[in-house]
Amino acid sequence: NNSPNIMNAILLLLSFFTVTNGFVVLSTAVKPTALCAEGKGGLFQGISDFFAELDAFVDDASARRLGNGAAFYGKRKSNFYGVNDKNRKADRNVADPTEDYQGPTNTGMFMWMQDQETGEMKPVTRMKQKVIERNPKFWDRVYANEDSNE
Secondary structure (H helix, E strand, C coil): CHHHHHHHHHHHHHHHHHHHHCCCCCCCCCCCCCCCCCCCCHHHHHHHHHHHHHHHHHHHHHCCCCHHHHHHHECECCCCCCCCCCCECCCCCCCCCCCECCCCCCCCCEEEEECCCCCCEEEEECCCCCECCCCCCHHHHHHHHHHHHC
16 A cells, blocks of 8 residues: 555655756856857957858859869868868968869850960850950969069
8 A cells, every 4th residue: 555655755756856956056167168268269259250151151152162063163162061171272362273263254155165376275155256264364463462472
C-alpha cells in the first residue's frame, strides 16, 4: 500500500530538483561575445565587418560569381564559401586583371574572336563583330596609381 505513495513522493522530489536546476546560476564570470572580444575592434567594428561582407556577397550574387560562376566572371569578393576558397580574391578592394572579369560588361550577346595582329582573344558582337572589350588603357590607369604611391 505504501509503495505507490513512496514512488510518487520520489518522482515529485526528482521533478522538483529538475525544474529548479534550470534556474540555478552556474557561473558568474562575464565572457565577451565574439563581436566584443579583445583585439576584434568591438561591437561597431563587428557591425561594419558584417555589412562589408554583406555588400561583397551581394556583389558576387549580382555578378553571377557564386557557385561555379567564379570560373567565368572573376573571383569572388565574399567569404561565402569560407576563407580557404580558391576562387576568392586575395584583396576584395584591389582591382587585379588576373582575378577580375575581363569580358564586356555592357552586353551578354558576344563571342570571342582571335585578333589577327596580336593573336589575343577579344570579345566581339555576334552580328557585326565589332570589338566591345574594356578600354585597353584601363589597367594602365590602375597600375599608374600604384606607381605614384611608391
